Amino acid sequence: MTDQLPVEVTNLDRYDHDALPWDRAHAVLTSSSGADITWFLGTVRPDGRPHAAGVGAVWYDGALHFTTGPGARKTRNLQADPNCTISVRLDGIDLTLEGTAHRVTDAATVERVAAVYAELGWPATAEGDAITAPYSAPSAGPAPWHLYRFSMSVAFGVATAEPHGATRWRFA
Structure with missing residues (x-):
C-alpha cells in the first residue's frame, strides 16, 4: 500500500538537492483525481512489446483505481501480466x-x-462487479468497464517546483 512509508529512499538528484520526502508526493497523489488529469498506464503485450494508454484514475482506500473495457488491449495485457507502470504530471511533481x-x-x-x-x-x-456510465473515453469501448486496483511497489518523483529534486521510494 502506498499509504505506508517507504522502506527505502534513494536520492536520484544530480544537482545537490535533498531527497524528496514521500509525504510531499503522497499528498499530491492522494488529492489529484479528476477529469483534468491524465494518468498513463504502461503494460506489456504478450509478445513483449510495450503498450501505453491514458486512463482516468482515482485514489480510494490507499491505492489508485482505474477502469478499462473488457476487450481493451490494456485489459488483455494485465490479464496476461499484472506488472505495469502509471505515470502522471501532478502539481509540482x-x-x-x-x-x-x-x-x-x-x-x-x-x-x-x-x-x-x-x-x-x-x-x-x-x-454488479463493473462500472457503467453514459460515456467514457472513446478508446475504452462500450460499457460496462472493469475496475482495477493498482498496488505500488516503487515510485519515482521529479519535482517541477521548489524545492527541486529527484527521488526513488521503494515500498514493502
Whole structure:
C-alpha cells in the first residue's frame, strides 16, 4: 500500500538537492483525481512489446483505481501480466509508479469507487462487479468497464517546483 512509508529512499538528484520526502508526493497523489488529469498506464503485450494508454484514475482506500473495457488491449495485457507502470504530471511533481494491477470484483468496492468517480464529475455507477456510465473515453469501448486496483511497489518523483529534486521510494 502506498499509504505506508517507504522502506527505502534513494536520492536520484544530480544537482545537490535533498531527497524528496514521500509525504510531499503522497499528498499530491492522494488529492489529484479528476477529469483534468491524465494518468498513463504502461503494460506489456504478450509478445513483449510495450503498450501505453491514458486512463482516468482515482485514489480510494490507499491505492489508485482505474477502469478499462473488457476487450481493451490494456485489459488483455494485465490479464496476461499484472506488472505495469502509471505515470502522471501532478502539481509540482512528476511521478512514475511501478507495481501491479488486479481487477476488483467485490461489488461493494466497485460501488464505492463509482461514487468517487461520480463526485468528480463522471456519472459512473456500479453494475454488479463493473462500472457503467453514459460515456467514457472513446478508446475504452462500450460499457460496462472493469475496475482495477493498482498496488505500488516503487515510485519515482521529479519535482517541477521548489524545492527541486529527484527521488526513488521503494515500498514493502
